[in-house]
Amino acid sequence: MMAAAVNENFANYSNYLIRSAMFVYALAFLAHLAEWVFGGRSKIAVQSAALTSDAAPPTAVPAVTVRAAGQAGTTTIERPKVITRASASDRDISDGPGAAGGNEKGDLYGRIAISFTVLAWVLHVCGVAFRAASVQRAPWGNMYEFSTTFGAVAVGAYLLLLALKKNVRWIGLFLTTSVLLDLGLALSVLYTSSEQLVPALHSYWLWIHVSCAIISGAVFYLAAVGTMLYLFRDHYEVALMTGQASNTRWGDIMRRLPAAASLDKFAYRMNALVFPLWTFTIIAGAIWAQAAWGHYWEWDPKETWSFITWVVYAGYLHARATAGWKGRKAAYLALVAFACFLFNYYGVNIFVTGKHSYAGV
Amino acid sequence: MSITHKPSDGRVPGQGSGPDAGQDPESKANGTENGGEDDLGAAGAQLSTQPVDTLASGPALGLVGWLRWMWRQLTSMRIALILLFLLSLAAIPGSLIPQHSDQLKVDAFKKAHPDISPLYSRLDLFHVYGSPWFSAIYILLFVSLAGCIVPRTWQFVGQLRARPPAAPRHLTRLPAYSTWHTDASPEQVAQAAQKALRGRRFRINASGTSVAAEKGYLREAGNLLFHVALFGLLIGFAWTSLNAASGGKLVVEGDDGFVNNLTQYDDFSGGTLYNADDLKPFGFTLDSFDDKYATSGPERGTALKFQANIHYWSGTSGKDAKKGAISTNHPLSIGGEKVYLISHGYAPVVTVRDGQGNVAYQGPVPFLPQDTNLTSTGVIKVPDALGKNGASDQLAFKGYFTPTGDLTRGPMSLFPGEVAPILWLNAYHGDLGLDSGIAQNVYQLDATHMKQFQLNTKTGVNGVALSPGDVMQLPGGAGSLTFNGVKTWASFSISHQSGNKLALVSGVIAILGLMGSLFIQRRRIWVRALPSEHGTLVEMGGLGRSESARIADELGDLIAQLQPDAPVRTTPDEPADTADEGGDEPGTARVPGASHAPDEPTTRTDDEGARP
Ligand code: HEM
Numbered sequence: 001m002m003a004a005a006v007n008e009n010f011a012n013y014s015n016y017l018i019r020s021a022m023f024v025y026a027l028a029f030l031a032h033l034a035e036w037v038f039g040g041r042s043k044i045a046v047q048s049a050a051l052t053s054d055a056a057p058p059t060a061v062p063a064v065t066v067r068a069a070g071q072a073g074t075t076t077i078e079r080p081k082v083i084t085r086a087s088a089s090d091r092d093i094s095d096g097p098g099a100a101g102g103n104e105k106g107d108l109y110g111r112i113a114i115s116f117t118v119l120a121w122v123l124h125v126c127g128v129a130f131r132a133a134s135v136q137r138a139p140w141g142n143m144y145e146f147s148t149t150f151g152a153v154a155v156g157a158y159l160l161l162l163a164l165k166k167n168v169r170w171i172g173l174f175l176t177t178s179v180l181l182d183l184g185l186a187l188s189v190l191y192t193s194s195e196q197l198v199p200a201l202h203s204y205w206l207w208i209h210v211s212c213a214i215i216s217g218a219v220f221y222l223a224a225v226g227t228m229l230y231l232f233r234d235h236y237e238v239a240l241m242t243g244q245a246s247n248t249r250w251g252d253i254m255r256r257l258p259a260a261a262s263l264d265k266f267a268y269r270m271n272a273l274v275f276p277l278w279t280f281t282i283i284a285g286a287i288w289a290q291a292a293w294g295h296y297w298e299w300d301p302k303e304t305w306s307f308i309t310w311v312v313y314a315g316y317l318h319a320r321a322t323a324g325w326k327g328r329k330a331a332y333l334a335l336v337a338f339a340c341f342l343f344n345y346y347g348v349n350i351f352v353t354g355k356h357s358y359a360g361v
Numbered sequence: 362m363s364i365t366h367k368p369s370d371g372r373v374p375g376q377g378s379g380p381d382a383g384q385d386p387e388s389k390a391n392g393t394e395n396g397g398e399d400d401l402g403a404a405g406a407q408l409s410t411q412p413v414d415t416l417a418s419g420p421a422l423g424l425v426g427w428l429r430w431m432w433r434q435l436t437s438m439r440i441a442l443i444l445l446f447l448l449s450l451a452a453i454p455g456s457l458i459p460q461h462s463d464q465l466k467v468d469a470f471k472k473a474h475p476d477i478s479p480l481y482s483r484l485d486l487f488h489v490y491g492s493p494w495f496s497a498i499y500i501l502l503f504v505s506l507a508g509c510i511v512p513r514t515w516q517f518v519g520q521l522r523a524r525p526p527a528a529p530r531h532l533t534r535l536p537a538y539s540t541w542h543t544d545a546s547p548e549q550v551a552q553a554a555q556k557a558l559r560g561r562r563f564r565i566n567a568s569g570t571s572v573a574a575e576k577g578y579l580r581e582a583g584n585l586l587f588h589v590a591l592f593g594l595l596i597g598f599a600w601t602s603l604n605a606a607s608g609g610k611l612v613v614e615g616d617d618g619f620v621n622n623l624t625q626y627d628d629f630s631g632g633t634l635y636n637a638d639d640l641k642p643f644g645f646t647l648d649s650f651d652d653k654y655a656t657s658g659p660e661r662g663t664a665l666k667f668q669a670n671i672h673y674w675s676g677t678s679g680k681d682a683k684k685g686a687i688s689t690n691h692p693l694s695i696g697g698e699k700v701y702l703i704s705h706g707y708a709p710v711v712t713v714r715d716g717q718g719n720v721a722y723q724g725p726v727p728f729l730p731q732d733t734n735l736t737s738t739g740v741i742k743v744p745d746a747l748g749k750n751g752a753s754d755q756l757a758f759k760g761y762f763t764p765t766g767d768l769t770r771g772p773m774s775l776f777p778g779e780v781a782p783i784l785w786l787n788a789y790h791g792d793l794g795l796d797s798g799i800a801q802n803v804y805q806l807d808a809t810h811m812k813q814f815q816l817n818t819k820t821g822v823n824g825v826a827l828s829p830g831d832v833m834q835l836p837g838g839a840g841s842l843t844f845n846g847v848k849t850w851a852s853f854s855i856s857h858q859s860g861n862k863l864a865l866v867s868g869v870i871a872i873l874g875l876m877g878s879l880f881i882q883r884r885r886i887w888v889r890a891l892p893s894e895h896g897t898l899v900e901m902g903g904l905g906r907s908e909s910a911r912i913a914d915e916l917g918d919l920i921a922q923l924q925p926d927a928p929v930r931t932t933p934d935e936p937a938d939t940a941d942e943g944g945d946e947p948g949t950a951r952v953p954g955a956s957h958a959p960d961e962p963t964t965r966t967d968d969e970g971a972r973p
Contacts, residue, residue: 080920
């Protein structure tokens with residue numbers, strides 16, 4: 001047997017692990033559904049509570065209480081509070097209570113969902129690792145491997161944000177849904193049995209370039225979810241402010257999401273965080289292309305669509321700084337940019353032939 | 362004065378398209394823009410060098426007025442945004458339609474779509490990235506960029522030399538605010554605040570017992586650096602494409618090899634500043650080609666290694682040849698040029714005798730791979746053949762080569778390695794049409810003036826399958842073809858490059874600038890300590906970009922740091938957070954309605970009467 005030959009046992013373990021992960025993700029998905037359902041029945045949920053104007057002076061939303069910065073001894077002194085004043089576009093609508101809507105049962109289900117997600121993610125990562133072990137290389141040689149890793153990184157990023165105590169539990173339902181879709185698609189349509197790479201992919205740039213592309217994509221994805229929900233929630237808030245919000249199930253779901261301003265900021269931060277990484281991905285790709293093909297940029301379809309994606313994200317960042325474009329218009333641009341990313345990944349691999357030889361479905 | 366106010370257009374205040382659109386601390390900070398609020402005044406000004414978008418008021422009369430107006434439009438953020446979007450749209454067709462760099466594909470496309478192709482040609486759609494309309498977009502974008510960067514740089518230099526602006530009158534208006542009473546004197550508080558802020562590497566501007574501090578200038582520097590680096594990238598690109606030249610050459614194992622001059626290339630494309638006359642002298646021969654394929658398992662047939670073993674020399678003499686190897690991802694630099702391995706395949710070695718019994722052709726003929734198992738197609742042209750009667754009767758053979766073939770399965774290779782080579786051929790005679798003057802593709806046969814031999818085979822298929830050593834006799838004594846053996850060939854791309862370094866360095870700078878621009882927050886903090894009836898009133902306010910959540914945290918940390926020097930008075934006569942703006946300050950009474958629009962939902966108007 002050759003050194004780099006495929007270990008089929010490992011490949012089988014990997015498939016088994018990925019399928020188990022899907023099963024547990026499905027449990028997490030159901031638990032999240034239960035969280036939303038119980039949260040919806042919550043008696044505490046009163047629609048008007050979404051507006052802070054009744055409860056507190058509209059301008060002073062105490063966001064931060066000064067922490068006692070390790071001052072031993074003088075323990076009981078009163079600390080001044082920092083009062084944050086929302087900017088005008090923030091509308092002074094505070095974040096919704098989350099999927100569970102303050103309902104205890106809902107909250108329990110939410111916690112269960114997160115536990116399942118952690119478990120599924122561990123299985124998922126092991127599946128990816130076994131795949132890598134089976135082929136003794138980075139597990140990103142084809143679309144199947146790319147998709148499974150992509151899902152693992154997206155969930156990993158989400159869990160990391162949770163661990164950092166960021167308010168991101170609202171993504172859970174959407175994330176588990178799309179990871180299930182992603183893995184299902186990978187196993188059914190994109191599946192490729194473990195194989196070696198064509199020599200063009202034998203390069204440490206594979207590790208650098210592709211891992212950055214996967215991380216960028218996963219974080220762009222989280223941002224896109226945030227953007228989409230921002231658009232819905234923004235719509236809901238406009239209705240709320242003009243008194244047109246009806247007490248529908250849709251409104252009940254929207255009510256529990258974070259405020260449009262928070263969703264918008266979340267999406268911006270995610271996008272801004274990985275945009276430099278995405279820039280690096282493209283440059284790393286160009287360096288690799290230089291080594292493999294002799295030209296760092298040849299307008300290969302994959303290069304072209306990476307460039308298009310990059311330019312649209314740059315447009316989005318500009319839009320946020322341009323009067324008359326921030327808000328919804330910038331959000332639409334962000335969604336177009338993510339659509340370009342997706343097309344670059346699925347569309348270009350499937351419909352367009354170029355030099356990127358891993359495009360094998 | 363409350364949140365229930367409904368704007369007449371049914372939209373939410375601050376989100377509409379009216380003059381107050383998108384107000385946030387920054388755009389307020391930009392002062393006169395949009396006429397809106399100016400309650401932060403100079404304190405909020407110039408937190409960035411972002412250009413102020415003047416809503417298009419018509420141009421002033423006269424040519425100069427028009428030009429100035431157009432320039433202002435071109436260098437506005439709005440136009441930059443539109444140009445960016447146009448650039449991405451314009452890049453799309455080139456990814457879907459074959460481009461001139463792959464002429465074979467373009468030709469195939471033109472053949473398949475004869476109706477639309479002339480239109481495409483006229484619109485430069487086979488040549489998108491060099492087309493006038495694509496160039497126009499990015500040139501405009503870069504002109505806009507230049508028009509944007511230059512004034513912003515001056516502005517930034519000005520900001521660097523200026524000191525942080527004094528606090529606005531009403532610190533409560535700031536996005537983050539805190540206040541408390543303390544027994545420490547105003548001077549002590551101001552001192553402590555200065556020290557703390559300095560320790561946090563803020564730039565300080567103190568006057569009396571007020572401290573103004575600012576930090577995060579690197580954000581702006583990073584942003585400017587990034588945009589300048591884009592110019593570097595553009596110049597690097599342009600330099601590369603003006604100077605780049607590359608050509609392809611297919612070399613058969615063991616033959617004369619390649620010397621670097623134009624006649625030797627199979628194809629060559631020069632750059633404007635670098636062409637065939639500039640080619641440097643060097644050469645190489647292909648000694649052997651290593652290819653390794655997986656021989657078992659599900660990955661059977663997948664290539665594991667391609668390596669061309671060569672001898673190469675620089676200079677014209679061809680002496681002092683050195684041994685070398687070129688493999689995928691590992692080009693070899695010879696005489697300042699780079700040689701890349703592009704592909705490889707097989708060249709069956711044949712001997713063709715004509716009707717006179719003379720050897721009319723002998724040697725390897727490269728066949729081109731069609732699939733991953735290297736089923737290859739090719740043509741053997743024999744222009745020098747004579748017929749039985751002594752007159753010219755050119756011969757041609759056309760067919761497949763399979764490195765691992767199976768006679769029962771037809772011309773379809775089963776494995777890319779050379780295990781059981783078979784040559785599958787049809788034969789023709791007549792006029793190859795080589796004299797017509799039109800250049801012919803050596804891999805294609807123009808059979809319009811040729812007749813196919815009826816090969817006498819038992820299977821009824823008009824073709825012959827040969828294994829090495831086999832001879833094919835042409836009917837009627839027209840000659841024969843002997844399949845002697847198989848050689849490998851490799852094709853190389855020889856390219857001259859410059860401008861790569863500039864592009865790379867610019868790219869790296871662009872990323873660094875981008876990180877500065879996106880990760881660093883520019884922010885201001887003001888601390889003011891004034892005597893009041895309950896001791897010293899400390900007020901603290903922070904202003905950052907709207908996306909910055911950290912300003913509140915930072916303020917919190919600062920408060921904690923100030924506690925030893927300015928502890929909260931233990932029994933304040935009133936809760937600290939209701940301390941009013943301006944009330945304790947002599948001479949700063951607010952003029953109601955003057956500083957903020959009445960429909961502005963977030964002003965703290967309900968605090969007005971709360972003072973005792
Ligand atoms: C060549 C095309 C351009 C690209 C790829 C590009 C890219 C970017 C990117 C990625 C950012 C985000 C960094 C940040 O938000 O701080 C940015 C910011 C910015 N760009 Fe550009 N830009 C281009 C042209 C321009 C032009 C023509 C202008 C002037 C009209 C301009 C003005 C700005 C300004 C003012 C910012 C900072 C916005 C802010 O304060 O957030 N850019 N640009």
